[in-house]
Amino acid sequence: MEASKFNRRKFITRTTLGTLGAGLASAGSFAAGNADTIKEPPSIREYRKFGDTGFLVSDFSCGAPGNEAVLRALLERGVNLIDTGETYMNGNSERIIGRVLQDFDRSKIFINSKLYTEKEFPPKKEVLERSYQAMERLQTDYIDCMQIHSAEDSRILKDEAFHSAMEQLKKEGRVRHVGVSCHGNNWAYDTEESLDTILMSAIEDGRFDVILLAYNFANAGIAEKILEACDKRGIATMIMKSNPVHIFNIFEGRMTKLADEGKEADAFLQAYYDKYKLMEEQAGTFFAKYGISAGGDLKKAASRYVLSNPLAHTTLWDFQNFDEVDNMLQLSGQKLTANDKSVLNGFSKHLGHTICRIGCNDCEAACPHHFPVNKILRYNYYFSVKKQEKRAMTKYASLNLNKPPELCLDCEGYCEQACRYGVWTRPLLAAARKNLEMI
Numbered sequence: 001m002e003a004s005k006f007n008r009r010k011f012i013t014r015t016t017l018g019t020l021g022a023g024l025a026s027a028g029s030f031a032a033g034n035a036d037t038i039k040e041p042p043s044i045r046e047y048r049k050f051g052d053t054g055f056l057v058s059d060f061s062c063g064a065p066g067n068e069a070v071l072r073a074l075l076e077r078g079v080n081l082i083d084t085g086e087t088y089m090n091g092n093s094e095r096i097i098g099r100v101l102q103d104f105d106r107s108k109i110f111i112n113s114k115l116y117t118e119k120e121f122p123p124k125k126e127v128l129e130r131s132y133q134a135m136e137r138l139q140t141d142y143i144d145c146m147q148i149h150s151a152e153d154s155r156i157l158k159d160e161a162f163h164s165a166m167e168q169l170k171k172e173g174r175v176r177h178v179g180v181s182c183h184g185n186n187w188a189y190d191t192e193e194s195l196d197t198i199l200m201s202a203i204e205d206g207r208f209d210v211i212l213l214a215y216n217f218a219n220a221g222i223a224e225k226i227l228e229a230c231d232k233r234g235i236a237t238m239i240m241k242s243n244p245v246h247i248f249n250i251f252e253g254r255m256t257k258l259a260d261e262g263k264e265a266d267a268f269l270q271a272y273y274d275k276y277k278l279m280e281e282q283a284g285t286f287f288a289k290y291g292i293s294a295g296g297d298l299k300k301a302a303s304r305y306v307l308s309n310p311l312a313h314t315t316l317w318d319f320q321n322f323d324e325v326d327n328m329l330q331l332s333g334q335k336l337t338a339n340d341k342s343v344l345n346g347f348s349k350h351l352g353h354t355i356c357r358i359g360c361n362d363c364e365a366a367c368p369h370h371f372p373v374n375k376i377l378r379y380n381y382y383f384s385v386k387k388q389e390k391r392a393m394t395k396y397a398s399l400n401l402n403k404p405p406e407l408c409l410d411c412e413g414y415c416e417q418a419c420r421y422g423v424w425t426r427p428l429l430a431a432a433r434k435n436l437e438m439i
Contacts, residue, residue: 044078045333048313051236063316064088071100085114098139114149127165145210147179154201179210184359195359199226214241217305217344219357227311239315241358242306245298301340308336363415380432396436
């Protein structure tokens, strides 16, 4: 299949959310191209050039599989990239892939794995050993791409132990490409860096063939310039966190939990909750106008936003069950409709204050308590949206904050004053920390 060709002006025209409210036709006039009329089980309908790797990648790919049967169904339906890492499920994600791979043509599947280190990699010998162990778990002689997992500063991109090991593995034919994933910087270690400075450094470095980053309609201003820079260098792109819409109900979840425990919300949280409910009501009126549900339809619109950008080569999805396989693969090959634009525009207008943009760290320098705001809210995304409670709580515990969540409620809101998006950071942080600390 031919890879999609990119026209930047057309893409910006199609996807800009700022001025989409007026002059739109009815929803029905835009739905024909994306109608769910598929009789056969949904399967991949679009493959794209994966940078300069020489691979044509499915527009949806599998993120960290946790179920053999689901992974098998995905591969049978045309998904041809699987993302994993040594830390996922303590290596069991790689073991699941390894067992399933035995029944498929290995040469037609792109395996992306990752090695994690907090500050710097151990000596080359250990990096090599960990890479060989990953191959053993995957039951494969080679890994298509090995990435630095969740780089938090530009320094780690230059790690000589990692790169020396990768050079040797490439010569051995055991690793074909090198990549990096990034959620943003670690403000505690470096107050000057950000998602874009880290990934722009990776692009300029010249040794990275594949980049994995968060991209969605809410953080487009941050991510799209990175995608454009990757395109100019022939770097393949993988997308995570493409659907931010479910995190907005964090207030609802917190209030429900308090009610279940027979507790009342404090005045601060109640005030924000009342504002949220008013905005939710206004959003509901808007969505009703277009016949949209706040769940599935929003998720589809958010997914089509990313699929419409040919610079976003493949979108990772954590497929949990067969329903998700059907629901997401039916979107393969689809593009953003005018109705989708209105839906996302309405969501941004009415509920955008409840979404922290992954990769942004504008507020962290303003926090007098030095909280890693973006990281805490990302961990709560794992907890609330991805239902990975244990993983989220373990990661949160590793931050060793040792400061009560109430500090955020009593603060004057320096983070909110610094946020360019007007995010309600204080109540989001307080609710997130109560989730993650099981208070």
